[in-house]
Amino acid sequence: MLGSVVLAIYALVPTFFKFPQIRQELESQQKPIPWYFDFFPEKGLNLGLDLRGGIYIEMDVMVEEGIATKVDLLAQDLLRDLKKRNIEPADWKRDPASHQLQFTFKSDSDLQTTLELVAKDYKTALVKKGSTLQPQPMANFSLDPEYESLVRKDVVSQAVQAVRNRIDRYGLSEPTVQQQGDTRLIVELPGVKDPERAIKVIQQAGKLEFKLVSGKLESKTLGDLIGNARKENNLPIAYSADDVKKLNEILNDKLPEGTEIAFELTRDSATGQVTQALPYLLEQTSYITGDMLKNAQVQIDPQTSQPYVSLTFSPEGAKNFGELTKAHVKELLAIMLDGNVMSAPQIREPILNGQCKIDLGGNLDRQSQLKEAKDLTLVLQEGALPARLQEATKTVIGPTLGADSIQKSLKAMLIGTLLVVIFMVVYYNLSGLLADAAVLINTLFIFALLAMFQATLTLPGMAGIALTIGMAVDANVLIFERIRDELKAGQQPRAAVEAGYSNAVRAIMDSNLTTIIAGIILYQFGTGPIRGFAVTLMIGLMCNLLTAVTMTKTVYEFFLSRRKIARISI
Amino acid sequence: MRIFKETPNFPFVKNRFLFLILSSLIVGASLFLLFTRGLNYGTDFMGGVKLQYQFPKEVSETEVRNLLANLGLGDASVVRYGNPQERRLVIKVAKPSEESASLSTTVTPELAKAFGEEGLILEQEEIVGPKVGQELRRKGTLAVLFSLFCMLVYVGFRFDFYFSPGAIVALFHDVMVTLGLFALLQLEFNLTILAACLTIVGYSINDTIIVFDRIREHTRLIAPDTVEEIVNTSINETLSRTLITSLSTLFVCIVLYFLGGATIKDFALALIVGVVTGTYSTFSIACPIYLAMYKAAPRFQFLVGKKA
Numbered sequence: 073m074l075g076s077v078v079l080a081i082y083a084l085v086p087t088f089f090k091f092p093q094i095r096q097e098l099e100s101q102q103k104p105i106p107w108y109f110d111f112f113p114e115k116g117l118n119l120g121l122d123l124r125g126g127i128y129i130e131m132d133v134m135v136e137e138g139i140a141t142k143v144d145l146l147a148q149d150l151l152r153d154l155k156k157r158n159i160e161p162a163d164w165k166r167d168p169a170s171h172q173l174q175f176t177f178k179s180d181s182d183l184q185t186t187l188e189l190v191a192k193d194y195k196t197a198l199v200k201k202g203s204t205l206q207p208q209p210m211a212n213f214s215l216d217p218e219y220e221s222l223v224r225k226d227v228v229s230q231a232v233q234a235v236r237n238r239i240d241r242y243g244l245s246e247p248t249v250q251q252q253g254d255t256r257l258i259v260e261l262p263g264v265k266d267p268e269r270a271i272k273v274i275q276q277a278g279k280l281e282f283k284l285v286s287g288k289l290e291s292k293t294l295g296d297l298i299g300n301a302r303k304e305n306n307l308p309i310a311y312s313a314d315d316v317k318k319l320n321e322i323l324n325d326k327l328p329e330g331t332e333i334a335f336e337l338t339r340d341s342a343t344g345q346v347t348q349a350l351p352y353l354l355e356q357t358s359y360i361t362g363d364m365l366k367n368a369q370v371q372i373d374p375q376t377s378q379p380y381v382s383l384t385f386s387p388e389g390a391k392n393f394g395e396l397t398k399a400h401v402k403e404l405l406a407i408m409l410d411g412n413v414m415s416a417p418q419i420r421e422p423i424l425n426g427q428c429k430i431d432l433g434g435n436l437d438r439q440s441q442l443k444e445a446k447d448l449t450l451v452l453q454e455g456a457l458p459a460r461l462q463e464a465t466k467t468v469i470g471p472t473l474g475a476d477s478i479q480k481s482l483k484a485m486l487i488g489t490l491l492v493v494i495f496m497v498v499y500y501n502l503s504g505l506l507a508d509a510a511v512l513i514n515t516l517f518i519f520a521l522l523a524m525f526q527a528t529l530t531l532p533g534m535a536g537i538a539l540t541i542g543m544a545v546d547a548n549v550l551i552f553e554r555i556r557d558e559l560k561a562g563q564q565p566r567a568a569v570e571a572g573y574s575n576a577v578r579a580i581m582d583s584n585l586t587t588i589i590a591g592i593i594l595y596q597f598g599t600g601p602i603r604g605f606a607v608t609l610m611i612g613l614m615c616n617l618l619t620a621v622t623m624t625k626t627v628y629e630f631f632l633s634r635r636k637i638a639r640i641s642i
Numbered sequence: 643m644r645i646f647k648e649t650p651n652f653p654f655v656k657n658r659f660l661f662l663i664l665s666s667l668i669v670g671a672s673l674f675l676l677f678t679r680g681l682n683y684g685t686d687f688m689g690g691v692k693l694q695y696q697f698p699k700e701v702s703e704t705e706v707r708n709l710l711a712n713l714g715l716g717d718a719s720v721v722r723y724g725n726p727q728e729r730r731l732v733i734k735v736a737k738p739s740e741e742s743a744s745l746s747t748t749v750t751p752e753l754a755k756a757f758g759e760e761g762l763i764l765e766q767e768e769i770v771g772p773k774v775g776q777e778l779r780r781k782g783t784l785a786v787l788f789s790l791f792c793m794l795v796y797v798g799f800r801f802d803f804y805f806s807p808g809a810i811v812a813l814f815h816d817v818m819v820t821l822g823l824f825a826l827l828q829l830e831f832n833l834t835i836l837a838a839c840l841t842i843v844g845y846s847i848n849d850t851i852i853v854f855d856r857i858r859e860h861t862r863l864i865a866p867d868t869v870e871e872i873v874n875t876s877i878n879e880t881l882s883r884t885l886i887t888s889l890s891t892l893f894v895c896i897v898l899y900f901l902g903g904a905t906i907k908d909f910a911l912a913l914i915v916g917v918v919t920g921t922y923s924t925f926s927i928a929c930p931i932y933l934a935m936y937k938a939a940p941r942f943q944f945l946v947g948k949k950a
Contacts, residue, residue, distance in 0.1 A: 130774065267767075268747070463769065463771070464770075464771040464773065464774045465768075465769060465770040465771055465774040465775075466767070466768070466769040466770075467766070467767070467768045467769070467770075468764075468766065468767035468768070469765070469766050469767075470763060470764060470765040470766060479903075480901070480902055480903035480906070481898070481902045481903050481906045483901065484897055484898045484900075484901035484902040484903075484906070485894075485898065485902075487897050487901060488893065488894035488895075488897040488898060489894065491890075491893055491894065491897065492890045492893070492894060495890055495893075496890075498643060499643050499644075499886065531834055531837070531906075531909075532833065532834065532836075532837035535834075535837040535838060535840070535841050535909065536837075536841070538841065538894075538913075539841045539844045539845060542845065542887070542891045542894075543844075543845075543848055545887065545890060545891075546848065546852075546883075546887040549883050549886050549887050550852065550883055553880075553882060553883045553886075556644070575859075578855055579851060579852050579855035579856075582800055582851050582855060583847065583848040583851040583852060585796070585800075586793050586796050586797065586847050586848075586851060587844045587847060587848065589789070589792050589793060589796050590789040590790075590792065590793055590840075590843065590844065590847070593785060593788050593789035593792050594785050594786075594789055594840065596785075597781065597784055597785040597788060598781065598782065598785040599777075599778060599781050599782075602782060602785060602833075602836070602837070602840070605837045605840055605841075609844065
């Protein structure tokens with residue numbers, strides 16, 4: 073009995089003396105950590121976001137997008153294999169909704185060879201959905217269902233991993249990244265100071281591409297084209313990925329073949345609003361992508377002292393980059409991130425060492441430029457997300473609100489508890505004191521167990537504890553009332569205690585077990601906050617059964633038998 | 643010290659029809675309010691955007707409302723949070739017209755321009771997709787209903803099946819009254835209040851089971867002509883315990899209500915109502931329904947399987 077109390081106090085020492093915070097501070101200053109820190113558990117009690125401030129985001133991984141990318145890659149592979157056999161399809165496309173691939177061929181024999189090739193080498197990935205010779209030789213393929221479900225799972229787990237890596241590198245204490253259900257991602261960042269920035273780091277797709285700027289249209293003609301298209305179709309002047317895509321679809325037949333429009337955006341440093349958008353006409357083919365990157369680093373230009381991001385390519389990327397820059401000297405090369413042009417410098421000479429740099433928005437002050445450069449390298453290093461993340465819900469709680477609510481509420485709770493403690497002593501004398509001790513130890517156990525299991529204490533969790541404490545007091549009241557009844561009926565103290573406990577225990581067991589059952593169900597079927605309530609409730613009630621029933625009884629027995637006490641103070 | 647020198651003998655059972663009428667009226671009124679006014683769901687259940695600011699100086703809701711109207715955010719509401727000295731306002735937009743992620747980045751600079759940048763704090767920002775809110779409501783309701791069902795079964799096995807309907811109807815009654823009050827006062831029903839409702843359920847079932855346990859203890863004495871008396875005695879025998887527990891819990895809730903922060907105020911109010919109804923429903927609903935079940939016993943014998 074005493075042992076468990078000591079153990080509980082031991083588990084709570086780091087929480088009371090703020091060990092984790094001190095440890096982190098010392099580590100960041102590279103100071104040694106005092107020896108006694110190792111003696112105690114490393115982590116303290118986890119406070120939920122509502123109690124300490126931070127960000128909670130749920131995001132849906134847009135799996136369809138990831139699948140589309142995968143199908144495109146498969147199509148590219150297939151085209152390459154066909155080229156080796158001297159087959160070039162007349163046309164091919166991917167249906168955006170069903171992800172089916174449709175190839176049109178120039179001859180019947182081409183179709184036949186393709187079907188054989190797919191059946192042999194693409195057996196696990198693609199299945200034939202039908203082929204025809206009339207009016208043209210054509211074949212449809214779709215993803216193998218088993219393969220597709222594998223891709224689905226991969227896309228989500230890759231997204232989880234990418235987000236986790238980014239957050240780890242961003243350097244926050246105790247972040248959690250979890251997958252919920254099939255496609256949802258939950259990110260919790262307690263105590264984060266600059267939420268917008270953290271969210272951007274998580275959500276940035278991080279897709280790096282290099283595309284040539286096409287000289288087939290004058291920039292004025294391009295501007296007019298865009299302006300007219302917007303007017304005719306009532307498009308807003310906006311630059312999100314969807315808006316740009318729509319614009320490109322509308323202008324599809326007016327633009328030279330194989331080209332597309334992209335914008336270089338200038339943003340206001342305070343509000344993040346787009347202040348200027350420069351349109352570019354680009355060749356559609358992207359020559360180098362983020363996969364061909366080996367490293368990204370923040371560097372400072374010694375002449376202008378402006379920070380920039382320096383990129384180092386993998387051998388394959390370096391080769392591609394060398395060939396590209398050799399063939400297109402004097403042309404403009406657009407460096408694109410997530411569909412937007414970051415910059416479009418002129419290729420002055422062939423670059424063969426596989427190095428390249430990205431300049432950052434010129435109108436930002438140096439501090440924000442440095443931050444942006446740092447975040448960008450982080451995203452580039454950890455790789456692109458396999459699909460976009462769509463915010464499903466987001467909660468940002470400022471640290472002041474958390475601190476404020478916890479302090480006031482804790483104070484109120486303490487005063488309330490104190491009132492009950494005093495009342496118990498007044499009403500039940502020394503036995504009341506015993507009950508108070510039992511309730512106190514019960515509370516201690518709850519917090520210790522929460523710390524040991526690394527469960528998170530939230531506001532609903534506190535509600536669970538409040539209910540538990542109420543029921544713990546009630547258990548003691550029940551027992552005492554029974555003992556009083558027995559004493560009044562003329563029983564001897566020992567017999568009265570014995571009978572009182574045995575009568576009360578049934579009711580206590582039943583009411584606690586019923587509530588524990590409710591807790592189990594709530595835990596099983598509830599979501600986040602309801603679960604928090606259920607966890608503290610279950611832990612609390614189990615401790616309650618222990619402390620209220622066995623602990624106080626042991627004390628009574630000790631006094632009644634060893635000390636030969638003849639009268640109970642109740 | 644003790645409340646009653648002798649075991650009291652209040653006529654709870656005799657007045658049970660009075661209690662039932664009173665409860666039916668209150669629950670009826672609650673249902674009426676829930677269907678007409680409806681609950682003022684928080685952002686976490688409805689979806690939308692909620693921004694909570696602390697202002698550097700005294701600002702009225704109308705001032706902020708007028709400012710927001712110029713921004714064209716769509717249907718925005720501005721409500722004071724806590725008492726006026728706290729200088730806190732909550733802005734809620736049910737269906738943001740543009741992409742929700744940028745709402746605070748539009749609103750914050752405008753507020754800073756109008757009321758001063760120094761001391762303007764965005765304390766909380768909550769964005770909930772409509773799908774998520776719906777899911778939360780559905781899952782929450784399912785979890786509560788299923789846990790009610792499991793409690794019904796447990797009580798049925800531990801006691802017998804005459805008892806469980808009364809216990810569950812009593813729980814339903816308590817939660818309904820609380821919800822009704824929230825609909826009446828149009829207080830925000832959010833996750834914290836849902837947690838309060840769960841706490842009320844736990845509290846109420848505890849209270850009911852204590853009395854049921856007493857009745858079970860007297861099982862041997864129960865016969866069709868003594869059952870009313872036994873139930874009344876059981877309620878009276880547990881009365882001092884009920885009063886002590888309920889009153890001490892009530893005091894803690896009242897202290898929480900008056901001293902706790904704004905976050906916990908509504909929570910405490912829900913608990914105050916819940917503790918009162920939870921105690922009241924035991925003798926006014928759970929026990930009368932038990933009596934009714936017992937008296938209808940011959941008709942339900944095949945369900946119960948054993949003779950009480």
